[in-house]
Amino acid sequence: MTDHAHDLAALREATDRLLTATAKIDDAALAEPSRLPGWSRGHVVAHLSRNADALVNVLRGLPMYADSETRDRDIERDASRPRAEQQADLTATAARFVEAASDPADWSRTVTLRNGVTDSASRVPFRRRVEVELHHVDLNVGYELEDLPDEFVAREIDFLAERFGGHPDVVSTGLADDTGRLWTTGGGAEGGPVAVRGTAAELVGWLSGRRDGAALTVEGGTLPALPPL
Incomplete structure (x- = not known):
């Protein structure tokens, strides 16, 4: 059974690890390639920020993204921003998601994600944790799959x-x-x-x-x- 409170606490810890790592990336390193084909580290960070906002939309019953083209365009737009701006955005959007996921709600309700995929609202914090943990690895800054929590x-x-x-x-x-x-x-x-x-x-x-x-x-x-x- 999904434990919404546990997942939210684990997400906070994963986010803290991510933010500590991205705070050490300078502008030059942010522009270097990530482990994802065609994406710089800046693209990965921008995606994480926009994903947090998108999952807030999901919890509020709104479309996750307006459409795939808007999603891709927003990531491309934000990827080349200075490190300080990227870090501030990542920090703020992560906090907004945790706030939205901490509000009292019917966590058994069904929500709609990207491409019409549906899931229980209670699983959305874990889905965000997947984004944070795996994309932390994708940044290629010393956090590896072997460093991920076993659970x-x-x-x-x-x-x-x-x-x-x-x-x-x-x-x-x-x-x-x-x-x-x-x-x-x-x-x-x-x-x-x-x-x-x-x-x-x-x-x-x-x-x-x-x-x-x-x-x-x-x-x-x-x-x-x-x-x-």
């Missing part, structure tokens, strides 16, 4: 395994980390089952498209090619 990694593997469950392009796949935790995914394509084993960090890196899976052990076939998120 977060396990839950993100849960989420991604569920997302690819039954996907028509993914064969039946069993996942296991080095502590013995198990997940299943895929199953919509012919073939398999395939067994994929590795550390939780390597598994979440592969599932989220941040690592190529070369460090994983595969039995029963080849490592499935996952569709983009």
Whole structure:
């Protein structure tokens, strides 16, 4: 069961780590490439700010973004701003989201996210935490997948395994980390089952498209090619 209060507290901690890291990035470093193809670190920070505002919209029953073109344009517009302006925006928008997510509300209600995806309002703080934690890694400033809290990694593997469950392009796949935790995914394509084993960090890196899976052990076939998120 989703624990909204726990997720909000964990989000605050993740955000504090992120803000401490971005405060150390100067203007030149902000303009350098991130780990996301085609995006500078400035693009990642701008996206995080705009995502916070978008999720406030979700909690208020408004469209997450006006449209994809507006989302992309706003990120591009904000990516080249000076570091001080980016940091102030990131700090303010993060605080606005926490404030909105702390208001008394019916957290069992269904909300609509991007591209018509729906979810329980209670899961929105965790969705924001995913953005903060994984994009912190994408900044390439010394925070790695191995540094992510174990509880977060396990839950993100849960989420991604569920997302690819039954996907028509993914064969039946069993996942296991080095502590013995198990997940299943895929199953919509012919073939398999395939067994994929590795550390939780390597598994979440592969599932989220941040690592190529070369460090994983595969039995029963080849490592499935996952569709983009």
